[in-house]
Amino acid sequence: MQPRNFLMLAGIAGVSVILATAALVMQDRPLVSTSLDQPLAPTLAPRINDVVRIDVSGPDGAASLERKEDAGWVVAQKNGFAADEQAIVGLLRKLGTLRIVEAKTALPERLPRLELGDPAAPDSRSRRILLQDAAGEVVADLVVGKRAFGVFGPGRTGTYVRLADDNQAWLTDAEITLPTSAAEWISSEVIDIAPERVKLVSLEPQDGVLVTTSRAGPEATQFDLAGVPAKEAADQAKLEELSQVLSQLTLLDVRPAQEVAFPDVPERVRVETFDGLTVVLTWISLPDASWLRVGSVTADSTASAEVKEEAARLAARTDGWVFHVGGYVTEQLGQTLDDLLVKPEES
Structure with a gap:
């Protein structure tokens, strides 16, 4: 090879390396500034405070959220059961302050790449959210697409969004999570009894053989288990787990009570607290789901006004409903005396 040709090839190779390095640097550099800093x-x-109805739809179904004067936000598909108000308020605030950062494609055939295609199209991954006021007028109608992870630097995520009547896609400055299943919008934490409050848990199965565990006071670390045979011992770890069963109990779904048939003599559990609250539950475990029903909620006459308010609130919130809970909950409630004993190999 002639020296001149060698020098030309070496120069081209050097420029290629420089360009490739620059491209990598630019690729890893977060987007920090743009001329398109304006509201979507x-x-x-x-x-935002005029919004009284939110309709969301997408790959997991559809949900209609309605704001009632006497009940707050509810989920229409769940017969008006309470919605997760914190999630709704957070979403509305985020949408109200959403700002566009960068213009993306406006070509309809390219929108599905950003999950911004027609939400009604088969196999679409896009999500639509429609906000309306009390008169039924549209406050906002948006299509929400995929998230852009790390686009603003480590830990900061944007979201691709467009107006429903406009094909122009935008990169926006916030991470938007938009569930479209009605069950994901229900207020999932209905019962929350802290373990340190629990005085007694009584499992009352259909066969009538009671399993009762209790402790002497809030500071006690050991639970008593009634009916422990001689030379046997209660498993304190399992008893402690049992006392936690109604702590931040998460609901997976909810139905009107008449839609789930319970036996005439169902499995029952009674939980009493040191401050005078008593909750009686019934439950049923079906092949496809485990369901919990609150039978009664009462407060002792000597209980504080706060506990009496809690009892009334919990009773009103759960009356007429049955709740789909995780199978682990009914596994806990279905334990026998033998299940709560220390096994020989554990001694």
């Missing part, structure tokens, strides 16, 4: 929907923020 300028009229939304001033009207």
Whole structure:
């Protein structure tokens, strides 16, 4: 090879390396500035408090959220059961302050790449959210697409969004999570009795053989288990787990009570607290789901006003409903005396 040709090839190779390195550097550099720092929907923020209905739809179904004067936010598909108000308020605030950062494609055939295609199309991954006021007027109508992880640097995520009547896609400055299943919008934490409050748990199976565990006071670390045979011992770890069963109990779904048939003599559990609250539950474990029903909630006459309010609130919130809970809950409630004893190999 002639020296001149060698020098030309070496120069080209050097330029290629420089360009490749620059491309990698630019690829890893977060997007920090742009001329498109403006609201996606300028009229939304001033009207955010006017929103009384939210319709979301997407690959997991559809949900309609309605704001009632006497009940707050509810889920229409769940017969008006309470919605997760914190999640709704957080979403509305985020949409109200959402700002566009960068213009993306406006070509309809490219929108599905950003999960911004027609939400009604088969196999679409896009999600639509429609906000309306009390008169039924549209406050905002958006299509929400995929998230852009790390686009603003480590730990900061954006979301691709467009107006429903406009094909122009935008990269926005916030991470938007938009569930479209009605069950994901219910207020999932209905019962929450802290373990340190629990005085007694009584498991009352259909066969009538009671399993009762209790402790002497809130500071006690050991539980008593009634009926422990001689030379046997209660498994304190399992008893402690049992005392936690109604702590931040998470609901997977909810139905009107008449839609789930319970036996005439169902499995029952009674939980009493040191401050005078008593909750009686019934439950049933079916092949496809485990269901819990609150039979009664009462407060002792000597209980504080706060506990009496809690009892009334819990009774009102659960009356007429049955709750789909994780199978681990009914496994706990279905334990026998033998299940709560220390096994020989554990001694």
